[in-house]
Amino acid sequence: MKKIQVVVAEDQAMVLGALAALLETEPDIAVCARAANGREALTAVGKNKPDVLVTDIEMPEMTGLTLAAEVRDRYPQTRVVILTTFARPGYLRRALDAGAKGYLLKDRPSAELADAVRRVQRGLRVVDPDLALEAWDSGPDPLTERERQILWRAGEGKSSGEIADELHLSEGTVRNYLSEAISKLGASNRVEAARLARAKGWL
Amino acid sequence: MKKIQVVVAEDQAMVLGALAALLETEPDIAVCARAANGREALTAVGKNKPDVLVTDIEMPEMTGLTLAAEVRDRYPQTRVVILTTFARPGYLRRALDAGAKGYLLKDRPSAELADAVRRVQRGLRVVDPDLALEAWDSGPDPLTERERQILWRAGEGKSSGEIADELHLSEGTVRNYLSEAISKLGASNRVEAARLARAKGWL
DNA sequence: CTGCCCTCATGACAAACGTCACCTCCATTT
C-alpha cells in the first residue's frame, strides 16, 4: 500500500519538526517535504506533487490563505488542510474561498491531524464544527477594504495624520473611515475596534 | 541505560502531541506525562518526578513562569526548560529568576529540543544566545507597577476615564502615568507604547 | 535626617480623536 504523501508548512521550526514527527508516527502517512514559509511550500508542492498540504496561516513570504489559492489553481491534485491557532470566522471563510479542504485548530487533540489528512485525501471536507457554527452566525466581514487598511494601521499605534500620509488621503477622510469602522464594530474607539476586528479575523 | 524522563506542558493540544512525538523519536528520552496547563503540569511533576519539565509560557491556569518557580521550590530535582514563541527579553529575565535552566525559542530547529533536554539534565544551562544578548543591552524593565497596570488597560482600548474608575484613580492621574510610560518607552502615543512594552515582555 | 522615588492629585493648554452633516465623482445595478 502506498503511503499518503504530505508536505508540511509552518514557520516555527520547532513546531514544524514536531508536526512532521507526529505525522511520521502514522504507518500510512509519509512527510515528503517541509517548508518554513509559503513560498517554500509552493515550490515543495510543485516538486513533490503530494496528496495533502498541511499549512499554517500566519507565515512570512506568503500567507497560508494565499498559498491555498495558489495550490488550488496550479496543483489541484493536492488538497490543502489549514492548521492554525486562530478560531477566527473570517479566516475560515477565506480559507474555504481559497479552496482549502480542511480547517483544523491547533488546540484540537493531536490525533485529529492524521485523521484529517486521511479524510481530506479521500476527498472529504474537514472543518472544525464549533468554528463552522460560529462563522455562520457571526456574519460576514462588515469592513470595506479601505476601512481594513486604516483600522490596521490605527491598531499599530499610528495617528490619523500618519495614516493619511501613508495612504495619500486627507486626515479628515481617515477619521471618517475610522468613525465608520468603530460604529460598525460597536466599539468606542479605534483601539477597541482594531482588537475586535482582529479577534474575528477581519484584519 | 535509563531514559531521561520528561514532562511536557503546552496549551495547544496539537502542538503538545507533536512535541511529545518529537521527543519520543529520541532513543534516550521518554515522555512520562503531558499537561495542557500549568496546574496539570505541577501535578504531573509531583507524580512522576521527571528529570526535565519542558513548558510553554503562555498557558491558562498557571503561566510557565509561575510554574517554573513552583517546581524549583517544591521539586528541585526537576530542571525546567522554557519553550516559547516569544523572544522577549523580559520573559527570559523572569524565567531565569524563576529558576529555569533552559530558555528555547519555538523557531529554533526541532533537533535543538532534544539537545537542550540532554544538556539541562546534565546540569548545564541552555539559553538562546541571540536572545541572551538582546536581554543584556535592552536593559531592565523601566515601568513601575502602576504604569504597567495602566498601560495594559490602555492597550485593550480602554479610555483614561474607564481605567481611572477601574483602579480608583483620578482621570488626570491616569493620563500622567500614561504620559510617563509613553516617554519612557520613546513612543508617541498609548497604543504604540503598549505595543513596544508587549514586544519587550514588560506587559 | 535628608534625599530620592513612587503614588496620587489638580489645573491648564494644545493636539489628536470621534462624530455629523453635507458635498463630489464614479461604477454598478435596476
Next chain:
DNA sequence: AAATGGAGGTGACGTTTGTCATGAGGGCAG
C-alpha cells in the same frame, strides 16, 4: 435614466489625549 453605494473630501464641534508645572504624602536607603 435613475438609484445605489463605495471612495474621497470639507468644515465644524465637542471630547479625549498627551504634556507640563506643581504639589502633597509615604517609604526607604545612605
